[in-house]
Amino acid sequence: MAGHSHSANIAHRKGLVDAKRGKLFSKLCRAIYVAARNGGPDPTANLRLRYAIDKARSVSCPKDNIERSIKKATGELGAENFEEIVYEGYGPSGVAILCEVLTDNRNRTAGELRRLFDNAGGNLGATGCVSYSxxxxxxxxxxxxxxxxxxxxxxxxxxxxxxxxxxxxxxxxxxxxxxxxxxxxxxxxxxxxxxxxxxxxxxSTYVDLDVENGKKMLKLRDLLEENDDVQNVYANDNIPEEVLAG
Missing domain, CATH: 3.30.70.980 (YebC, transcriptional regulation domain)
Structure with a gap:
């Protein structure tokens, strides 16, 4: 796998979609809710909402779920309050990690992410520690x-x-x-x-991982993506192909 490849994890990530479909729908609908709340319920005038809806449709998220999220955002079905945060940290071998989060409890989410990073041999860092990369x-x-x-x-x-x-x-x-x-x-x-x-x-740069640290990093990625509040995980990891294939 090339060190500069940004799409090498596509097959691995697609393989996990079916197993995590219910959780994925929940995350996508949360993103739709925030987009509609911040930019309005009309996807033709709110590009962020349109992208969120398109992403949900691409994995067959039910139409009712999408419409219900938009109605919640406009107050028709009661209000929720999600905060958008980007957490930064380091994984195995100093891999730089960004986590895009939508949460209704900042303290809970920070504690959960810190525990996941610590268990994988990494650490949750301060704002700006890796985003420059x-x-x-x-x-x-x-x-x-x-x-x-x-x-x-x-x-x-x-x-x-x-x-x-x-x-x-x-x-x-x-x-x-x-x-x-x-x-x-x-x-x-x-x-x-x-x-x-x-x-x-x-x-801008990648960290080449050996098999052992590649497995640790892949496990950390999966644990972060399983968290209900985490929307997206970005990292400069170059995981060996045999780890992804396994």
Whole structure:
């Protein structure tokens, strides 16, 4: 697995979706709720809500769940109060980790995350301790079977993408967050499907892990993602392929 690959965990993550589908729906609906509460219930005028709904639909989240989350955000079904926080820390071998969180109890979440980091041989750090190692960008992952490099570059760069790179088995298209919608629309109109399309924290450097620390890091990732409050986990880990395959 290439050290700079940001999409190498895709197959592993997809394999976990079915086993954790109920928990995943809950997290996606929480993200929909916060997006609708902050930007309004109309996805045509609230791009963050549209992305959250699209992500939920991509894993077959029930329509009723989505609509109920939006109604909660507008006060029709009672109010909830979630706070958005990014926690930072270190994993095995000094891997830098960012956790995007939506929580209704900051103290509870911080305590739970600190315990998970400690148990994996890492530690929860202060704000800013690792975020400088990441850049927030739009990221599209495309299977080379659906488009040639020339075609993909023509469509993506014309729409404002920064780069198109073949990383292991996938093309990775990156862009500024402000260009995400333009690039997404251009790929869609060109009939170029994506394996994933999201805004993401992308590491500037990676930490190569041996098998032992790769297993520890993968376990920590899984434990963090199982936490109800954690929406996304980003890390600059390069986990050996045999660990992911196992």
């Amino acid at each position: 990441f850049a927030f960008k739009g990221l599209f992952v495309v299977d080379p079977k659906v488009a040639t490099e020339d075609k993909l570059m023509e469509v993506a760069l014309e729409a404002g993408a920064d780069d198109v790179e073949l990383v292991e088995e996938y093309y990775e298209v990156t862009c500024a967050p402000q260009q995400f919608e333009a690039v997404r629309k251009a790929l869609e109109e060109a009939n170029i499907p994506t394996e994933s399309a999201e805004t993401s924290y992308i590491p």
